Amino acid sequence: MSIPWEKSETWRWIVRRSRDSKPFFLAFATICGVVPGVIGYGVMQVTNSRNEQLEAQLRRKARPDSLMMGQANRERLAEFLGELQRKEDINDRYVAALRGETLTRKPYVRIQPIPKDINNNNNTTTTQPNKEESKQLPKK
Numbered sequence: 001m002s003i004p005w006e007k008s009e010t011w012r013w014i015v016r017r018s019r020d021s022k023p024f025f026l027a028f029a030t031i032c033g034v035v036p037g038v039i040g041y042g043v044m045q046v047t048n049s050r051n052e053q054l055e056a057q058l059r060r061k062a063r064p065d066s067l068m069m070g071q072a073n074r075e076r077l078a079e080f081l082g083e084l085q086r087k088e089d090i091n092d093r094y095v096a097a098l099r100g101e102t103l104t105r106k107p108y109v110r111i112q113p114i115p116k117d118i119n120n121n122n123n124t125t126t127t128q129p130n131k132e133e134s135k136q137l138p139k140k
Contacts, residue, residue: 014028
């Protein structure tokens with residue numbers, strides 16, 4: 001800030017005037033916030049086109065992996081929204097996410113509840129949640 005103060009008489013006038021006059025300060029602060037916002041909004045409106053031909057051309061040029069990921073995301077979103085509409089219990093998604101896992105399955109097939117039996121080296125043991133785990137995981 002010292003360079004504009006040392007080199008620009010206009011900047012020094014603005015600072016002195018802002019210090020002495022609250023209405024001038026509010027007007028200057030409003031101009032500094034509103035003018036860039038209006039310019040940004042105008043640029044977004046000019047550059048954002050809803051041209052059907054342009055969209056069709058971009059969709060034709062899309063790479064196969066992008067199309068495949070878009071289709072997979074649409075299917076997952078549709079499944080998730082359907083589960084929410086049917087008010088199904090979806091806590092297993094959150095439990096898996098806490099464990100760092102991603103739930104994968106055939107579309108529209110619900111995952112069964114997470115089993116309490118864990119198979120370690122062909123030995124079946126029942127896990128008992130400790131106090132810390134029971135505090136972290138929400139229960140209904």
